[in-house]
Amino acid sequence: MSETLTKAAARNIFYGGTVFFFVVFGVLVADSVTDAIAIAKVNxxxxxxxxxxxxxxxxxxxxxxxxxxxxxxxxxxxxxxxxxxxxxxxxxxxxxxxxxxxxxxxxxxxxxxxxxxxxxxxxxxxxxxxxxxxxxxxxxxxxxxxxxx
Ligand code: HEC
The missing domain is CATH 1.10.760.10 (Cytochrome c-like domain)
Structure with missing residues (x-):
């Protein structure tokens, strides 16, 4: 394994990280919306x-x-x-x-x-x-x- 970070590796970390956190963000938004809908029904x-x-x-x-x-x-x-x-x-x-x-x-x-x-x-x-x-x-x-x- 090379000691230095290659351009390709940096790009993969960037794209991979972006996709990963978009997915996390999407799951959290969906969770909040589901909660809000459930709460609006009871209260x-x-x-x-x-x-x-x-x-x-x-x-x-x-x-x-x-x-x-x-x-x-x-x-x-x-x-x-x-x-x-x-x-x-x-x-x-x-x-x-x-x-x-x-x-x-x-x-x-x-x-x-x-x-x-x-x-x-x-x-x-x-x-x-x-x-x-x-x-x-x-x-x-x-x-x-x-x-x-
Ligand atoms: C200038 C201050 C003041 C304002 C403005 C005010 N209150 Fe009060 N309120 C009090 C005080 C002081 C008490 C407690 C009095 C006591 O225990 O003798 C109280 C008590 C209450 C209580 C009873 C609380 C309990 O635990 O028994 C309710 C309900 C209440 N206020 C509703 C309201 C509402 C609704 C408004 C707005 C429309 C309002 N108050 C505006 C001073 C205020």
Whole structure:
């Protein structure tokens, strides 16, 4: 075997490496797409979920809350608030409690951080709850680690 790398060998390594990593890339893309399709079936982004996300953005809920750890830390994490309110066991009860909570702000309880009142319609409240239910079903690999957020 020759000590130096020949032009032909360098070319083969280049082409071989390129083909190999294109194949790897293709397999990874196919895997991601299959995952995304499977996830969209179990946790679809319905028009209501999308509308809820727009409410979340319009009212800047993230100015105080985190979602999956992103946002300000003035108020509880909301990525799992649906589960905190028992949404997996009693979806109707959790929906009502969450809507009531939002409607009843601010509590004016001494010594607690306050959440402002948002003038949302019943439909908008349902949409924000649909969005929070959707976030609770995103696979975040157990983040946040505690149900308390
Ligand atoms: C100015 C800060 C602020 C903003 C903006 C805000 N919140 Fe809050 N939110 C709070 C605080 C503070 C609490 C906790 C109050 C308490 O426990 O007494 C809270 C609590 C909550 C809870 C209950 C959490 C739990 O674990 O019980 C929900 C649900 C909620 N907020 C939803 C929202 C939504 C939806 C928006 C946007 C439309 C929003 N918040 C915007 C401050 C805010």
């Amino acid at each position: 679809p982004i319905t028009p209501s979920v999308a509308a809820g996300k727009r409410i979340w953005e319009r009212h800047a809920c993230f100015d105080c809350h985190t979602l999956f750890g992103e946002g300000a830390r003035f108020a509880p994490e909301l990525g799992n608030v649906w589960l905190r309110y028992g949404g997996d066991k009693d979806p109707d009860g959790a929906r009502e409690s969450l809507k009531q909570w939002i409607k009843n702000q601010p509590t004016r309880v001494e010594g607690r951080h306050q959440m402002p009142h948002f003038d949302l319609t019943e439909q908008q409240l349902d949409q924000i709850v649909d969005y929070l239910r959707w976030t609770s079903r995103v696979n975040t690999q157990n983040w946040p680690p505690h149900i308390s957020g």
